[in-house]
Amino acid sequence: MENKKDFDIIIVGAGPVGIYLGYRFSKMDRSVLIIEKDSKESTGSKMDQFHLESMVFDKYEIPPPEEGTDEFITKFNYTSYFGPYGKYQQIMEYSITAMRFQFFIQRLLLMAEKEGVEFIFSAEYKKPIIKDKMLTGIKYDLNGSIHTVSANLIVDASGSSAIVRTSLPEEIGVENFRILDEEKMYVIQRVIEWKNPDKPHPGKGKKLESVSYLYYKTWIAPHFLPNANILGGGQPGGFENQEKAMETFLKDVSLPPYKIVDVHKATTAYRRSPFSIVGNGFLCIGDSACMSKSFSGEAIESSWNVTLIAVEEIDKLLNEGLLLTQENLWDINVRFFRNQGAKLAALLAQIPSAANLTKKDVSYLFKHNIIFSGEDFKSMWENLELNFGFGRLFKIIGLFLGGLITRKFTKKALSTMLKYMKISGAIRNHYEEYPTDISNYDEWVSKAKDLWEPVESMRYTLEDES
Numbered sequence: 044m045e046n047k048k049d050f051d052i053i054i055v056g057a058g059p060v061g062i063y064l065g066y067r068f069s070k071m072d073r074s075v076l077i078i079e080k081d082s083k084e085s086t087g088s089k090m091d092q093f094h095l096e097s098m099v100f101d102k103y104e105i106p107p108p109e110e111g112t113d114e115f116i117t118k119f120n121y122t123s124y125f126g127p128y129g130k131y132q133q134i135m136e137y138s139i140t141a142m143r144f145q146f147f148i149q150r151l152l153l154m155a156e157k158e159g160v161e162f163i164f165s166a167e168y169k170k171p172i173i174k175d176k177m178l179t180g181i182k183y184d185l186n187g188s189i190h191t192v193s194a195n196l197i198v199d200a201s202g203s204s205a206i207v208r209t210s211l212p213e214e215i216g217v218e219n220f221r222i223l224d225e226e227k228m229y230v231i232q233r234v235i236e237w238k239n240p241d242k243p244h245p246g247k248g249k250k251l252e253s254v255s256y257l258y259y260k261t262w263i264a265p266h267f268l269p270n271a272n273i274l275g276g277g278q279p280g281g282f283e284n285q286e287k288a289m290e291t292f293l294k295d296v297s298l299p300p301y302k303i304v305d306v307h308k309a310t311t312a313y314r315r316s317p318f319s320i321v322g323n324g325f326l327c328i329g330d331s332a333c334m335s336k337s338f339s340g341e342a343i344e345s346s347w348n349v350t351l352i353a354v355e356e357i358d359k360l361l362n363e364g365l366l367l368t369q370e371n372l373w374d375i376n377v378r379f380f381r382n383q384g385a386k387l388a389a390l391l392a393q394i395p396s397a398a399n400l401t402k403k404d405v406s407y408l409f410k411h412n413i414i415f416s417g418e419d420f421k422s423m424w425e426n427l428e429l430n431f432g433f434g435r436l437f438k439i440i441g442l443f444l445g446g447l448i449t450r451k452f453t454k455k456a457l458s459t460m461l462k463y464m465k466i467s468g469a470i471r472n473h474y475e476e477y478p479t480d481i482s483n484y485d486e487w488v489s490k491a492k493d494l495w496e497p498v499e500s501m502r503y504t505l506e507d508e509s
């Protein structure tokens with residue numbers, strides 16, 4: 044390896060993905076620097092509570108939060124999904140842990156520091172340093188003065204701003220697109236306090252701790268305050284659409300009396316990942332690389348999965364004394380896109396066709412356990428795909444035909460779903476054939492672009508029906 048660098052790895056962004064990546068590299072005795080624009084105390088203050096699948100703690104070797112600490116809210120085994128008007132309850136059995144984000148991030152920070160990761164807080168990434176088409180370092184601003192630091196690999200873990208990736212020239216080898224407003228879901232989370240907390244309400248009771256009303260893209264989730272829950276919702280096109288959707292939801296589904304005690308607004312990306320997540324001296328991961336699960340908007344677990352692949356491959360290259368060029372890093376792309384990346388892409392292509400369905404169609408699917416069944420939700424969470432055995436597929440075809448004959452399910456909905464099932468299947472197949480040889484990449488990208496072209500984006504659909 045030429046020219047000794049200050050660090051093996053520099054990571055921009057101390058979010059859940061950047062810190063975890065730094066921690067894993069440090070465990071392999073790699074020198075890691077994380078640059079974070081927020082102060083140490085405020086790191087992780089971007090959101091209040093969140094949840095993770097309970098299995099992640101074992102899988103990623105992070106101790107689970109301890110009950111009774113500020114970090115822990117609750118652990119629940121069931122999520123209830125309801126169709127329009129709050130009818131046709133479907134229950135998913137899958138363990139989820141609800142936590143407070145900032146406390147979790149602060150614990151991760153400590154774990155990483157103990158492992159030897161260096162942090163510079165209140166430091167903002169400014170620009171890349173490039174030499175012979177390789178990213179070799181970055182410039183950052185600390186208290187108004189500009190500093191330079193070098194590494195064998197620069198990682199963008201800056202979240203949806205993708206501040207490093209979007210600043211890179213083409214020669215690094217990664218798409219530098221920004222996430223556009225129309226590629227975001229606009230989320231409003233209202234903290235609500237129940238006026239009669241002892242009476243039954245969603246958010247309380249067996250199998251009702253976490254409740255989702257899919258048609259309205261609205262949910263009720265645990266909150267750490269007593270007698271409180273999150274009443275949340277997300278819609279494409281702007282926060283005003285979420286407000287309108289909430290009005291429709293509250294007209295259709297009557298909730299017991301509550302008062303709103305706090306409101307948080309945020310966005311999540313709803314977009315395909317860059318076709319390559321590695322470049323010359325570069326890796327992007329997490330929200331900066333649009334790795335979210337499109338059915339939930341969550342990217343932490345999926346990005347940690349990529350972390351394990353990246354750390355293994357990069358450690359191998361460094362041990363061999365090889366430069367971290369895009370070509371040498373290519374196996375990270377191959378391992379990601381041929382597996383999890385293919386599933387994420389297929390879901391992203393498929394979901395709008397289901398999410399944009401009418402009330403009548405969604406009701407039919409919920410009522411007859413088609414696609415929106417507890418088992419289907421579990422399969423999506425667990426395996427990132429729907430699992431149709433032959434027998435079930437046969438039954439579903441029968442139910443679709445029955446729906447058409449009785450006019451309870453529209454032909455338009457069926458043809459849209461079939462159309463996107465086909466597109467999404469083709470996208471998945473194409474990703475599963477991600478080129479192992481970088482010289483076939485351009486050809487692969489050209490076909491991938493054609494496949495993505497007809498994919499529908501998320502629309503605000505509730506208005507079409509009122």
Ligand SMILES: Cc1cc2nc3c(=O)[nH]c(=O)nc-3n(C[C@H](O)[C@H](O)[C@H](O)COP(=O)(O)OP(=O)(O)OC[C@H]3O[C@@H](n4cnc5c(N)ncnc54)[C@H](O)[C@@H]3O)c2cc1C
Pocket residue numbers: 055056057058059060061078079080081086087090092093094095166167168169200201202203204206230232309310311328329330331335340341342343344346
């Ligand atoms: C309302 C809401 C609820 C969510 N709930 C969940 C959930 O329950 N479970 C789940 O898995 N996911 C959830 N998500 C998604 C989740 O928050 C993201 O997928 C996750 O935070 C991505 O992690 P990240 O590390 O890639 O980016 P981020 O968490 O965005 O972290 C990026 C870090 O980079 C820093 N940074 C940015 N720019 C610079 C710069 N110029 N210089 C230096 N540092 C910089 C930021 O300050 C930040 O600390 C939710 C998202 C929203 C909006």
